Structure formats: C-alpha cells, structure tokens
Amino acid sequence: MTSETDHHSRAAVALNYDGDKAPTITATGTHELAEEIIRIAREHNVPLYENAELASILARLSLNEEIPDSLYRVIAEILAFAFHIRGLTPDDRKPGAPDASADQ
Numbered sequence: 001m002t003s004e005t006d007h008h009s010r011a012a013v014a015l016n017y018d019g020d021k022a023p024t025i026t027a028t029g030t031h032e033l034a035e036e037i038i039r040i041a042r043e044h045n046v047p048l049y050e051n052a053e054l055a056s057i058l059a060r061l062s063l064n065e066e067i068p069d070s071l072y073r074v075i076a077e078i079l080a081f082a083f084h085i086r087g088l089t090p091d092d093r094k095p096g097a098p099d100a101s102a103d104q
Contacts, residue, residue, distance in 0.1 A: 010030065010031065010034040010035060010038070011028075011029070011030045011034050011052075011055050011056065011059055012027070012028070012029055012030075012033075012034035012035075012037040012038050012041075012055070013025060013027070013028045013037075013055050013058040013059050014026045014027035014028070014037055014041065014046075015058075015067070015075070015079075017079055019091065021066065022066035022067050022072065023066070023067050023075055023079070024064050024065060024066050024067070025058060025061045025062065025063055025064065025065050025067070026063065026064070027063070028058070028059045028061075028063070030059075045086075047081075047082040047085060047086065049078050049081075049082070054071075054074065057071070058071075
C-alpha cells in the first residue's frame with residue numbers, strides 16, 4: 001500500500017499473506033523509508049496498490065500484526081487482484097503447491 005499526503009510525503013506499508021491466516025504487516029515507513037520499501041517491492045515484482053486512507057490505517061499497526069477483521073474484505077479484494085494479475089491463486093502460495101513462477 002502506498003499513499004501521498006498533501007505535503008508530498010509518501011507512506012508505504014508491506015503485507016505478507018501466507019494463505020493460512022490473516023495478512024500481517026511486514027514493513028511500514030514514510031519519506032525515504034517508504035521509497036525504499038517501494039523500490040524493494042518493484043525489484044521483486046510485488047504488485048503495488050495506492051490508497052492513502054488504507055495506507056494510513058495500516059501504518060498504525062505494529063510490525064507482524066495481523067490486519068483487523070474490519071479490513072479483511074478490502075485486503076482480500078486487493079490480494080485477489082494482485083494474484084490475478086500475476087496469474088496465481090491464493091492456493092499457489094501454500095507449501096507444496098507447484099511454483100507458478102517457473103512457467104513465466
């Protein structure tokens with residue numbers, strides 16, 4: 001998740017989803033740290049989604065904290081889209097699943 005405020009500062013939040021439990025916060029940052037999070041995500045072909053309000057809410061959570069129940073639906077929709085554009089399903093991320101990236 002990324003966002004820009006009125007002062008042109010950027011915030012970024014990284015999530016991890018293992019397919020078994022709720023997504024967790026793996027990184028948050030503003031300014032230069034946000035830019036580094038975004039750079040690393042792009043370097044690893046991680047899809048980015050920009051939403052200032054959602055990034056602000058997620059940035060209030062602690063590292064390794066699961067997203068709250070109230071955000072399950074919106075995060076699920078974002079993850080579903082991210083999986084779709086990469087030609088994956090959530091089941092592809094579970095241990096023992098075939099590696100879909102080998103086909104690309």
